[in-house]
Amino acid sequence: MRIGARFIAFGVVLAVMAAEVLAASDVRSVRLWRAPDNTRLVFDLSGPVQHSVFTLSAPDRIVIDVSGAKLATQFDQLALSNTPITGVRSAQRAPEDLRVVIDLSAPVTPKSFTLAPNQQYGHRLVVDLFDQDPGAPAIAPAAPVATAPQAPAAAPQTPPKLTPVAGGKRDIVVAVDAGHGGEDPGALSPVKGQFEKHVTLAIAKELQRQINAEKGFRAELVRTGDYFIPLRKRTEIARKKGADLFVSIHADAAPRSAAFGASVYALSDRGATSETARWLADAENQSDLIGGAGNVSLDDKDRMLAGVLLDLSMTASLSSSLNVGQKVLSHMGRITPLHKRRVEQAGFMVLKSPDIPSILVETGFISNPNEARKLASASHQQALSRSIVTGVKQFFQQNPPPGSYLAWLRDNGKLALGPREHVVSSGESLALIAQRYQVALSALRSANALRSDLIQVGQTLQIPTTALAVQP
Template sequence: MSIGILPRRLLGGLLALGMLAPSCALAASVDNLRLWAAPDHARLVFDLSASAEAEVFSLDDPRRLVIDLADTRLKADVDRLKLEGSAIREVRTGVRNGDDLRVVLELNREIEPRDFSLTPNEQYGHRLVVDLEYPGESAVEDPIDPIEAMIRDQEIAADRAQAKAQVQGQDPAEVTPTREPAQPHPRRDIIIAVDAGHGGEDPGALGPSGVREKDVVLEMAQRLARKVDATEGFKAVMIRDDDYYVGLRQRTRIARDQKADFFVSIHADAFRSPRPHGSSVFALSQSGATSETAQWLAASENRADLIGGVDGSLSLDDKDEVLRGVLLDLTMTATLNDSLTIGGQVLDRMGRVNDLHKPRVEQAGFVVLKSPDIPSLLVETGFISNPDEERRLQSSSYQDRMMSAVFGGIRAHFQRNPPPASLLAWQRDQGRDTGGDGYRIQPGDTLSEIAARHGVPVAQLRAANELNGDVIRVGQVLKIPHS
């Protein structure tokens, strides 16, 4: 019997008795709870059968976070949540006011809560997302040394000043002082940001036997990071080092915060049919994808943020200004040229490990590649939708050879073009024969003195040595141009 055919009087009576409260039809249930622990936050997701009104607030002594869900029943088993590594010590639940659900998180540290609701998408239904953010924590496990970060900041500022001078048609030598005495060589590490695609509530692509992209790419990213760290003059920064989601814009922001010289995002392709196979390398395209597959892929990789939450729709903050500026084109072009060169080196080596899906570096509009000042590549290590490659992607020898190929390409590029303050640049200069037209910088030297001593204009000396800005370093070898 449906309500529609109940006699009016009877319906009224039932409502009055509270047997057919109008809210009954709207009641939601918590069908599942999912928790991910990142170094700087934990994310708790309530999978709901319908949308529910939520109120989230903190209490002190002891520290707790209370989540009240109106007219909601609990169907999930909270004891199955794995709390290790998160700020949550214990989860308690109770019923309030007859129909409301109260979830209390006992906390073991200070947090800043943030919550939002998500409507159903391809993968999930209604969700309430509660993020516990840890004030003052870094988003990465092992942030780079603050002194290295400072040196990188100086280099970046010098690059910008020079680019700006070029745009304005000025002699860069006049923009920056030349009387700064030579600084001790920092011999800094080259920072490689290693990004494992997807993570947490975003599994990425799924293989025919159920292998998840987020798992195999994390294994590969960890291998790559170990190779980078084991190489003198290089240091890896992992964008995510466990099973949690990081927003696409947040990924490039972490790379920038960590002063990365290079950003590489590791993925495994999927297509609608099982046949496509092979590995590919992508750089950013500024105007549309180079192939239809590339377009399709970019759309599906970028879709991750719709699964992962709201982060992806947040606008760029600090970079907005730069993005608008005249510098962008210049930086972007230089960055993209580097990306394509490194991509070619990587692709060559990958071709020795697996078939290539396309013989050249493809270009597509991936959000994670949109750092204006960090050369970036996205590597598709194979097609997880192809049964053979799904198997290979799980094999440790395949993973290892694939990551050696990726790092081999990156390393070859930086050995040829080391950033001036890097250990690699210093090593190159130590091995360099100063010969007849070279000069090794001594403590106390300044650029203008060296120029005067050799009878060369500063601008010419600068150009011959591709010097960015004003910083010269002890031990650096300068080419002396013949004027």
């Protein structure tokens, strides 16, 4: 009897497990985000599903078949204006087979994937609809439907300045990246309704406005509205815009609400310089998993970049990143408390560009109620932006890119360079720095009151203007 009872009990367990596997997942809600070149639909699910996607023409439609799912929400509150979607409808083909049809005003290229639960989200099905011709005229608004203020359309990017710079020389281009966005809200604030993604976009737009007011400079926004961009694509956008500098704007969060202060980070090829830096890097690098970048392997990308980090171009980029980062941090310290008084280094994925100096600016702790209120203030956003612009200008006045307006001013004796500075990065020696700047090693020692050639990572060196003499 005991053996029989065990078999019966085992059979009951198997039946329960099978029922759980076969139970349909609910589609609890649907969210929509519009980016400049694509539209994202996110289906929030109560459990995992299988799905397939195919296209139909005449008229253009996308069909999504979801196996093991039933609809527990409505589509009539999606904000469809400024998207190629004219309507969304559904039918339950079987009790556990859902078909969703997306009616379109223009053909699109779909990409879909599922995401496992992550932080504040459960299971999700993500369908990205990529515009086939990004340069085509704007899509006509969809027929009037009931909408909710769920996903505002992307704001148009501020156009580049049209005034040509003197001598026909090019502007210095600064790519301004507003952290997070869309499906990825970033850090949450104790202030109701405040998310990191909104704060960073507001500061990024103010920073763009102030940079564009400077002759010889142009700022380009990486993210212009509330939508998700994978981390790797952010640096690709910066590169396509011809960026001379990449500035990523963020707002910290910490387990302790008392934590406060601004920080600036550059990439470390050996890991973080502190436990705080390591914790922040791990948190920020989860953005692709939270927002959903498809089949992204963060580990694979790190291995791919391992060789690049050894390249001399990365060494030069890291040095410039530390240099501009220290200048920005110094000026930020004049208008807001600092969490760290030197540039921290950590493995932020968004900073891994071998050819563009890159810094990540943590403007304050959004998890701190006092700082959260300051970060939401337009006057504080303006002051923060002014401090960042001042540091960026100082760096480029001392290191004007070839062919730029500032380089033209320098070459014609119209630019007061002031003292040059160099922030020591990993793997550099005093002799290599002297050779890079074409100054005598003895002059470099003298300018920095060095008794030996020993230098430390993060140390700021003054570069003398003395011409290169015979090396002692």
